[in-house]
Amino acid sequence: MKKSEVPQDKSNLESANFRELCYAVDENGEYTTAHTTGWDPKTIALDNAIEDIHQRIEDAKNRVQNNQTSPIEYYMEFHKMDLPILASYVGIWQWRVKRHFKPKVFHKLSNKILQKYADVFEITIDQLKNLQHAN
Incomplete structure (x- = not known):
């Protein structure tokens, strides 16, 4: 061209x-x-990808509000991460991070573990627990 x-x-x-x-x-x-x-074809693909990301964030937020998952999953989506990336950032095995998505497990996590997640998401433990970043 x-x-x-x-x-x-x-x-x-x-x-x-x-x-x-x-x-x-x-x-x-x-x-x-x-x-x-x-250019138009690339713009259409980019718009579709961004729309998909926003939908995943909204779905995760709804699952948190319905007590189907923990805020960790919401913040993971909000920060455009996946399970392997989040696990590597917090230094915890993937299967354990996935387990932390369960609300019952999340509520029993120590402040030390919660702080690891809070640091990665650049929020406080209180924000992590109360989903205060949810738009």
Whole structure:
């Protein structure tokens, strides 16, 4: 694609003043870099991914409010993590982190364990227990 033809379609990235670097051919027929704010197919895929993330966060929040899971799962989704990433950040086996999703288990966790989660999520233990970050 020629440098003058690099698409500049509207996208979520544009509002964050983010531009992507891509390769294009300049006037001399040589490869060079060009900035783009996005193009429609990529924008559609990005919008779908963001919508999916928001839905997962909302679903986790509802499960916490219905006492079906602990706030740990909500904050994991809110911070766009998955189980392996969260487990590695808190230094706890994945099966134990998953077990901490159970409300009965969560309420029995020591402050030492809760502090590990709070540190990863950059909140206080009180916020972790009371889901005060829920939007």
